[in-house]
Amino acid sequence: MEKFTKLTGVAAPLPVINIDTDMIIPKDYLKTIKRTGLGKGLFSEARYNDDGTENPDFVLNKPAYRNAKILVAGDNFGCGSSREHAPWALLDFGIRCVISTSFADIFYNNCFKNGILPIVVSPEDLEKLMDDAERGANAILTVDLEAQEITGPDGGSIHFDIDPGRRHILLEGLDDIASTLKSDSAISSFESKTSAQRPWL
Template sequence: MDKFVKLTGVAAPLPVVNIDTDMIIPKDYLKTIKRTGLGTGLFAEARYNEDGTPNESFVLNKPAYQNAKILVAGDNFGCGSSREHAPWALLDFGIRCVISTSFADIFYNNCFKNGILPVVVSPENLDKLMDDASRGANAVLTVDLEAQEITGPDGGKISFEIDAFKRHCMLNGLDDIGLTMEKAPSITSFEQKIAETRPWA
């Protein structure tokens, strides 16, 4: 998993509440277990017209936001089913950070396991960031995980809280496998001891 230390990029505004995982990645795209290629299906029902052409009114189809790295979204982002394809699709599109006032628990935890930083802010601060994100190509935010701060295009800063363990994992690019590999010397030592003391095991 890629480390997340500091991210600077265009933030796309998506002021919609209760965006569920089916909206993030429709069920038609769940046939694969690969993490790549799902970016085309991200928000597919909103991004594309019935004939498959891009819906020009959808934010991620607008020229200023086609390379957005940050999403500023409404309350209760990622609710609905627990599909891990949702963070996969966001990441494959290029989104590394989602900012909202709240997230569904399973989606929130899945983000950390896939290298996406979900940031919880107050409603007042979300309004400020949504305003910043509405500036098109000038909607550049910097999310600093070490300092736990978001810097807006005008230099204003917003602090955020995050669990210390999750922060450690993101800063060091550790998913579940990475965390296990950190314990590799202890695991090897234990296995050698078992082999010596219990050769029949």
């Protein structure tokens, strides 16, 4: 998993509450178990018209936001079903950080397992960040995970809190398997002792 230390990029504003995982990646895209190629389906029901052409009014289709790396969204982001395809689609599109006032628990957990940083901020701070994100090509934010700060285009910064264990996982780029392998020697030692003490197992 790619490490997350400091991210600087365009932030796209999506001031909609209760964005569920079906909106993030519709069920039509759930046939695959590959983590790549899902970016084209991200928000597809809003991004595309019925004839397959792009909806010019959707934020990620606007020239300034086509390469957005950060999403500033409304309350309760990622609610609905537990599909892991949702963070896969965000990551495949290029989004590494989502900022909101709250997240659905399963989506929040899945983000960390896939190298995406979900940041919870106060409603007041979200309003400031949403204002920054609405600046189009000038909507550049820097997210510093080590310092736990978000810096806006005018230089103002916002502190955010994050669980130390989750922070470490992203800083080191550790998925579940890599995290387990960090304890490989301890696991091997335990297994050797168990085999000697209980050879019937």
